[in-house]
Amino acid sequence: MASLKINISKLIAKKTIYLGISFLLLLFIAITGCSKKEERKLSRELNVYNWSYYIGETTIKDFEKEFDLKVNYDNYSSNEELFAKLQTGIAGYDVIFPSDYMVKIMIDQKLLADINIENIPNYRNIDRKFINLPFDPGNKYSIPYQWGTTGIGINISEISENVTNWDILWNEKYKGRITMLNDMRFGLVPALKKLGYSVNTINSTQLEEAKQLMTKQKVLVKAYSSDTYIDMLKSGDAWISYGYSGDIYQVANNNQDVIYVIPQEGTNVWIDNVCIPINAPHKYTAEVFINYILEPKVSAGISNFTSYSSPNREARKYIKPEILNDPGIYPSEEVLEKCEFLQDVGEATKLYDRIWAEIKSK
Amino acid sequence: MSVRVWKIYFNIHAGLIYSFLYFPIIILMVFSFNQERINAVWTGFTFNWYETLFKDAELLNAVGNSLLVGFFSTILSTIIGTLTALGMVRFRFPGKKILDAVLHLPIIIPDIVMAIAMLSFYVFINLILGLFSIIIAHVSFNIAFVAVVVRTRLAGFDMDLEKAAMDLGATPFKTLRYITLPLIMPGVIAGALLAFTISWDDFMIAFFTSGVGSTTLPLKVYSMIKFGVTPEINAISTITLLFTMTLFFIAMRLLRTK
Numbered sequence: 001m002a003s004l005k006i007n008i009s010k011l012i013a014k015k016t017i018y019l020g021i022s023f024l025l026l027l028f029i030a031i032t033g034c035s036k037k038e039e040r041k042l043s044r045e046l047n048v049y050n051w052s053y054y055i056g057e058t059t060i061k062d063f064e065k066e067f068d069l070k071v072n073y074d075n076y077s078s079n080e081e082l083f084a085k086l087q088t089g090i091a092g093y094d095v096i097f098p099s100d101y102m103v104k105i106m107i108d109q110k111l112l113a114d115i116n117i118e119n120i121p122n123y124r125n126i127d128r129k130f131i132n133l134p135f136d137p138g139n140k141y142s143i144p145y146q147w148g149t150t151g152i153g154i155n156i157s158e159i160s161e162n163v164t165n166w167d168i169l170w171n172e173k174y175k176g177r178i179t180m181l182n183d184m185r186f187g188l189v190p191a192l193k194k195l196g197y198s199v200n201t202i203n204s205t206q207l208e209e210a211k212q213l214m215t216k217q218k219v220l221v222k223a224y225s226s227d228t229y230i231d232m233l234k235s236g237d238a239w240i241s242y243g244y245s246g247d248i249y250q251v252a253n254n255n256q257d258v259i260y261v262i263p264q265e266g267t268n269v270w271i272d273n274v275c276i277p278i279n280a281p282h283k284y285t286a287e288v289f290i291n292y293i294l295e296p297k298v299s300a301g302i303s304n305f306t307s308y309s310s311p312n313r314e315a316r317k318y319i320k321p322e323i324l325n326d327p328g329i330y331p332s333e334e335v336l337e338k339c340e341f342l343q344d345v346g347e348a349t350k351l352y353d354r355i356w357a358e359i360k361s362k
Numbered sequence: 363m364s365v366r367v368w369k370i371y372f373n374i375h376a377g378l379i380y381s382f383l384y385f386p387i388i389i390l391m392v393f394s395f396n397q398e399r400i401n402a403v404w405t406g407f408t409f410n411w412y413e414t415l416f417k418d419a420e421l422l423n424a425v426g427n428s429l430l431v432g433f434f435s436t437i438l439s440t441i442i443g444t445l446t447a448l449g450m451v452r453f454r455f456p457g458k459k460i461l462d463a464v465l466h467l468p469i470i471i472p473d474i475v476m477a478i479a480m481l482s483f484y485v486f487i488n489l490i491l492g493l494f495s496i497i498i499a500h501v502s503f504n505i506a507f508v509a510v511v512v513r514t515r516l517a518g519f520d521m522d523l524e525k526a527a528m529d530l531g532a533t534p535f536k537t538l539r540y541i542t543l544p545l546i547m548p549g550v551i552a553g554a555l556l557a558f559t560i561s562w563d564d565f566m567i568a569f570f571t572s573g574v575g576s577t578t579l580p581l582k583v584y585s586m587i588k589f590g591v592t593p594e595i596n597a598i599s600t601i602t603l604l605f606t607m608t609l610f611f612i613a614m615r616l617l618r619t620k
Contacts, residue, residue: 047574047575049574051585052585052586072574072575073420073575074572074574074575074576074577075420075577075581075582075585076585077584077585077587085491085573088481088484088485088491089485090484090485090488090489090490090491090573091490091491091573091574092490092491092492092573092574093574
């Protein structure tokens with residue numbers, strides 16, 4: 001009995017000590033936790049995860065020099081790859097560049113950190129048109145990086161007429177020389193825009209009309225493809241390709257005969273964004289980096305190298321005139337007005353899916 | 363007469379099979395010297411792509427990562443694999459049959475299963491992905507390859523030599539150091555070279571287990587393809603191929619000599 005008593009009192013003493021220690025620890029965490037929020041110290045490293053060749057040639061080097069830190073720079077090749085890596089929760093990246101729809105998915109999955117806009121004064125350089133977009137209202141989690149459109153790539157050595165609208169995709173003269181994007185949402189953009197409807201319509205009669213147009217076009221189409229069309233256009237097998245501006249400009253860099261046209265009825269726009277993952281080890285430094293790439297000169301340096309459109313209004317002064325004056329990269333206000341972002345259509349996704357399947361299977 | 367006919371037939375047959383296997387690789391190599399950026403047409407000979415290759419800092423960085431991963435994973439897996447092989451041949455112990463079966467698993471199961479298994483394990487123990495996680499993953503499948511190669515070498519090993527050494531007063535360690543290891547060395551080196559080759563070529567497992575600052579060469583090439591297959595990629599593939607083949611041939615030579 002006696003020994004048991006001693007044991008118990010010992011146990012109590014032990015417990016008090018543990019309690020004391022854990023209390024102190026909690027206090028410590030609380031204090032450091034508070035101070036961490038206020039912390040504005042640059043880390044010595046920054047981990048950036050970006051698409052290949054999607055930044056200025058010297059951007060990373062210049063940033064390292066100016067802030068005296070090391071950037072670990074890695075590349076991914078698709079939004080899905082980025083998503084998979086981020087989902088593990090142990091990727092360790094500080095800065096990522098997801099596209100619009102992926103930002104929405106990542107917000108829903110709680111993978112993105114709240115960006116502290118106070119640390120990014122250059123945010124005001126961004127054109128108002130690209131702020132507060134439907135995938136991230138209020139830009140809590142994402143800052144616009146670069147944008148582009150889908151449109152028509154034309155081989156002018158084969159096609160002499162001046163292309164200004166979507167009608168060329170239905171021109172029977174070019175049977176077997178046309179390629180279309182193989183995607184239920186992007187794929188319907190030409191038909192919907194030609195008919196004057198929204199690319200996010202959920203009206204089933206409008207979608208039915210679009211389906212009829214697409215079915216009529218099918219006999220003319222060489223291939224429905226979202227990637228191999230690049231090579232077809234490059235080699236001259238295809239003359240008219242409905243595709244992404246970035247891809248087609250890349251073909252144009254290699255093949256002088258290819259030009260990119262945004263039809264005047266409008267099209268859809270997409271935008272890639274800078275975000276910070278929720279468990280980023282160097283969040284403040286990431287914000288400093290984002291602020292840096294929004295500097296007008298730095299931002300222009302990026303766009304001059306990638307030939308994508310910059311949402312940075314102040315950067316335009318430094319962008320090469322041949323890029324700035326290309327209506328395929330910077331469409332006129334009038335055309336841009338008619339362009340839309342693809343938005344989540346909710347329940348209607350099934351409708352789009354069915355219509356696209358019907359077009360493809362007929 | 364009919365023997366000659368058969369011979370001709372066999373030669374043609376073999377020729378067709380070889381060209382089926384190697385023609386694509388030869389085309390890849392030839393086009394790495396092509397002037398034209400578009401891969402389809404030959405316009406002239408140039409070393410340009412090799413030059414741009416050696417100026418591309420990101421690419422060189424990826425090469426460095428691949429060498430680092432290859433080097434460390436090879437050393438670790440060679441040591442562990444050799445010891446495993448020795449133990450398996452030498453001793454009887456409970457669970458040996460199970461170990462024997464499990465040891466071959468990394469060779470048999472698809473890369474992607476192995477990759478996902480490694481990744482879920484890292485997530486479970488909360489290890490931040492990077493060079494370290496790739497090295498560990500590579501060690502884990504390379505052990506199997508080294509162990510198998512060393513075991514084949516041990517199969518023709520005369521145990522009496524060890525007994526004789528000990529009989530003449532050598533300690534077990536001395537026996538290992540001066541008798542056993544020198545005799546199986548060709549097998550060990552062949553195993554190491556094989557391990558390095560596999561580590562150098564691996565895409566799938568690195569794809570899943572890479573993290574900050576650990577883009578290996580295959581991963582880098584994959585992300586470059588997003589912008590079309592340029593002769594630069596052909597050039598880098600050619601170099602990689604020659605490098606791997608050299609290592610592989612050395613390994614095979616070592617295994618053949620007595």
